[in-house]
Amino acid sequence: MxxxxxxxxxxxxxxxxxxxxxxxxxxxxxxxxxxxxxxxxxxxxxxxxxxxxxxxxxxxxxxxxxxxxxxxxxxxxxxxxxxxxxxxxxxxxxxxxxxxxxxxxxxxxxxxxxxxxxxxxxxxxxxxxxIWLHHQRTVKIKETLFDSGLLGDVRHMYTTMTTPVPEQVLERLTKEAMGLAGAIGELGWYPIGAALWAMSYQMPISVRAMPSSVSTNSVGTILSCSASLQFGSTTTAIVHCSFLSQLSTDLAISGSKGSVQMNDYVIPYKEDTAWFEYTSGAKFVDMHTGWNVMPERVTFDCGGTEESQEAMMLREFTRLVEGIKRGDLEADHRWPEISRKTQLVVDALKKSVDIGCEVVHL
Amino acid sequence: MxxxxxxxxxxxxxxxxxxxxxxxxxxxxxxxxxxxxxxxxxxxxxxxxxxxxxxxxxxxxxxxxxxxxxxxxxxxxxxxxxxxxxxxxxxxxxxxxxxxxxxxxxxxxxxxxxxxxxxxxxxxxxxxxxIWLHHQRTVKIKETLFDSGLLGDVRHMYTTMTTPVPEQVLERLTKEAMGLAGAIGELGWYPIGAALWAMSYQMPISVRAMPSSVSTNSVGTILSCSASLQFGSTTTAIVHCSFLSQLSTDLAISGSKGSVQMNDYVIPYKEDTAWFEYTSGAKFVDMHTGWNVMPERVTFDCGGTEESQEAMMLREFTRLVEGIKRGDLEADHRWPEISRKTQLVVDALKKSVDIGCEVVHL
The missing domain is CATH 3.40.50.720 (NAD(P)-binding Rossmann-like Domain)
Structure with missing residues (x-):
């Protein structure tokens, strides 16, 4: 040891x-x-x-x-x-x-x-x-769909993290327990991070909460929020986080050439297997009686707990720690940079809520 | 004859x-x-x-x-x-x-x-x-998920209709060809109709286009638009229509108890079969290593062209026409009512775009 x-x-x-x-x-x-x-x-x-x-x-x-x-x-x-x-x-x-x-x-x-x-x-x-950033599925999507150009330029994203909290607990979600960003920090972290990931960590130019989507409890903690993130002039992400809805962890990304879809991006349905579905070059067939392609499903055998996303995260973290201990590696700036960009967008969205759901530029 | x-x-x-x-x-x-x-x-x-x-x-x-x-x-x-x-x-x-x-x-x-x-x-x-309103899948979802209460109250919806138009054609989408509502009428008709359908034709209280999502061509025809529709105080729909994105026809509905998902709600991938996936009562399992349920897939054999959604629409229309001809039936007000509600929301969204993406109350 x-x-x-x-x-x-x-x-x-x-x-x-x-x-x-x-x-x-x-x-x-x-x-x-x-x-x-x-x-x-x-x-x-x-x-x-x-x-x-x-x-x-x-x-x-x-x-x-x-x-x-x-x-x-x-x-x-x-x-x-x-x-x-x-x-x-x-x-x-x-x-x-x-x-x-x-x-x-x-x-x-x-x-x-x-x-x-x-x-x-x-x-x-x-x-x-x-954790999900470390899943082999996440890594594979990046390689095979984004880096290869198969999806083209990302145009539109929809991503959620919603998980219900019992009504009697909602009032206990206080500033002391979770900060006033509430659901935006605790849950929104995921969809915001997913949009940034899909954009290869290009930052949005602006963020805007949707007024009608914002709920708070009596002490002002945000319980629910939808927002649009604008990347450049042609790309929009819709993010949705809520303690008031049924569990959902959807990530749908539409590009100029194809689209990819997961409904369990945060935690796969099963630990030992995971999949994603994508289409590329989809069109309605002549006479619009169907599609020219079916969604392709790519499945991963995650070999039990050895290849689970937790194991993959631990492996990456300990690889770095071991390297630093040996003196072979310096701390990897990529991980704090990802955290920082995610936090900046969380903060911008919180600010948008605070100023009456106006646009916040980044 | x-x-x-x-x-x-x-x-x-x-x-x-x-x-x-x-x-x-x-x-x-x-x-x-x-x-x-x-x-x-x-x-x-x-x-x-x-x-x-x-x-x-x-x-x-x-x-x-x-x-x-x-x-x-x-x-x-x-x-x-x-x-x-x-x-x-x-x-x-x-x-x-x-x-x-x-x-x-x-x-x-x-x-x-x-x-x-x-x-x-x-x-x-x-x-x-x-046509999609007549598909047996559409009818079945209504019966088994909504009317039964399995999904609970609808809380959040995301629905799209995007289909790319070649760049050189975009400028030919003139007011004379399609009206200035452009993509909102031609494409938005579907996601707006889907949101209304999921809400059993309860009208939204307000509609707001997302400023960053709106694109027009040089003659002012709307080519792309995302919007939020607010139903009562707890339910939001995000609709997205665009001539600038890859084909997508997504419909995701999250309720207080479950969620349902289709990526081909407008025209099923194949004419002779269709499916939808839903989860009900989903939770992460203890220790968050997976989910307690997997999405259930319900598949329909549409028996070739006899049971296609086009055939189902024709059957409903001719059933009514035959009844009226025989004197047994009066014209069914349900269909014009559905059209009218959809059109009212299309109009409200067009108006929101016209007034700088402000909220339009209905």
Whole structure:
């Protein structure tokens, strides 16, 4: 375990959802959980037991500070509420530990810049936990449809992340829990990131919330929002995020030559398989009785948990951390850059809502 | 053929596309083409030859007036450019012939009202040629997903009709050819109609074009437009129509309990089969490694041309015409009402574009 091929993880925050990360690390060949922490020691202990983390191998702390002082920890996975992420991510970097942080990584781009600056200054890798970007399906679409020109220029996108929250919980979504960006940060992060991804991270020139789409709870947290993102003069993305709708994770991209479609881009329906469908050169046949092409389905065998998107993200993060530890690599600026661009659009959309759904130029 | 079970059709306009209608009528058991007409007799003759319409059975006229004066014609299918439809549809009704008219049926709701009024006064059926409403898939979705409550209340819709027009043709899309509503009338008719259909023809309270989405050619014809339609306080539809994008006909409907998806709602990929996919009660499974449900695919065997959506539309139209001829039925107000609501939203969207993409209340 002391081998420099092994990345030794600590957790800041023991939310139930962190079990997925523990499972992925445990199944990996090059990383290990060495410490966990939570402001409630009780919560940390319960988490350790529930996840078969033996006290012999894993230190259990009742405070984040203790974990950050543990020299055995190389890299930290941060899952605390977004309102505390900025502070602790900076602290993590200052302790020269690599930062893998849940999304959204910060309350706004100003706070994110502080995190990224701290990571750069301390020579540690920064990556947010937008898992779907690491799925082999995502990588393959980029290569085979975008880079090849098969889709042509992107003209129109529609992308959502909606997931219902029980009515009695909606009022508990406070500024303290999630920042006032609310659904835009927590959910909108995905469709905004998907539109940026499809545009190869070209930034939109403007963002505008649709007035009728915005809902807030009584304390002003945004629960639902649709928006248009304008890229150059010919490309528009519609993004939709909501705590008020049924689960949906749609991504439809229309290009000048073809289109691609997924309804499970954030988390594939099944862990061990995934697909996307595309058409290229589609036309109605003569007399308009059908189409000249059918959607092509491309399916991926994700070989169980080894090739899951979580495993792929971990592999990329630990590849970088190992390289940096060996002195072969510098921190990769691509990942913080993706986070930063996503956050800038989240901020712009939040601002559009704040100023009465007027256009915000970027 | 003189049997009152037989509906005797005449065509006003011999565009190539009318061949589909001729084929459908020819294959039907209760209707027949008895006359065709075009302002160019040459065009009408060529059409007759190309579609095996024998001069013994089918009168070929070089003017619409002659056809409307042919007492052998019960019902007329109108395919001339939209700018002439209003005038000829009224004339058709005044000659007490039933009106089956391509969409959009008129340049605006005022003109459409004149057509519908003429049809009502003359006791003839009015129906526009929005074929997809007649597909058994469309009917089944309504029954099994909406009426049953399986989808819950509709919360969000995304629907498109985009089809590319070659660049050199775009400038020929003039006011004279298609009215200034352009793509909104010709293409937007579909996504607007789809949103209304999903809402059981509840009208939106407001419509707003997205400024960045609107393109026009040098003579002011609208080539591309996205818009939001607001239904009550919780339901939004995004509609997108364009002559500048690859073919797309997407319809995604998210309800409070489930969602349904088609990418070929206007014309199914294949004439003899069609499907839709839906999920109900979808959630991420524990630890967010997948979904608790997979999309259910419901497939229809459309039994060749007998059950195609064109055949289904013809069957509904001729059922009504036969009933009216027998004196058993009155003209069905549902079809003109659907056309009128669609046209009102088309008009509102056109108005929104005209006033700088401000909100238009309905």
């Amino acid at each position: 002391a081998d420099n091929k092994t990345v030794r993880f600590g957790l800041l925050g023991c939310i139930r959802f962190a079990s997925k990360f523990v499972r992925t690390v445990t199944q990996s060949s090059n990383s290990v959980i060495v410490a966990i922490s939570d402001p409630s020691l009780e919560t940390a202990k319960t988490f350790a037991a529930a996840n078969d983390l033996s006290p012999e191998n894993v230190a259990v702390y009742g405070s984040y500070e203790e974990l950050l002082n543990d020299a055995n920890v190389d890299a930290v996975y941060l899952t605390m509420p977004v309102t505390q992420r900025g502070k602790w991510a900076v602290m993590t970097a200052e302790m020269k530990k690599h930062v893998l942080i849940e999304k959204p990584p910060a309350l706004d781009a100003t706070e994110l810049d502080k995190i990224v600056e701290a990571c750069e200054r301390n020579g540690v890798q920064f990556m947010d936990g937008t | 003189a049997d009152n079970k037989t509906v005797r059709f005449g065509l006003l306009g011999c565009i190539r596309f009318a061949s589909k209608f001729v084929r459908t009528v020819t294959q039907s058991s209760n209707s027949v083409i008895v006359a065709i007409s075009d302002p160019s007799l040459e065009t009408a003759k060529t059409f007759a030859a190309a579609n095996d319409l024998s001069p013994e059975n089918v009168a070929v006229y070089g003017s619409y007036e002659e056809l409307l004066n042919d007492a052998n014609v019960d019902a007329v299918y109108l395919t001339m450019p939209v700018t002439q439809r209003g005038k000829w549809a009224v004339m058709t009704a005044e000659m007490k012939k039933h009106v089956l008219i391509e969409k959009p049926p008129a340049l605006d709701a005022t003109e459409l009202d004149k057509i519908v009024e003429a049809c009502e006064r003359n006791g003839v059926q009015f129906m526009d040629g929005t």
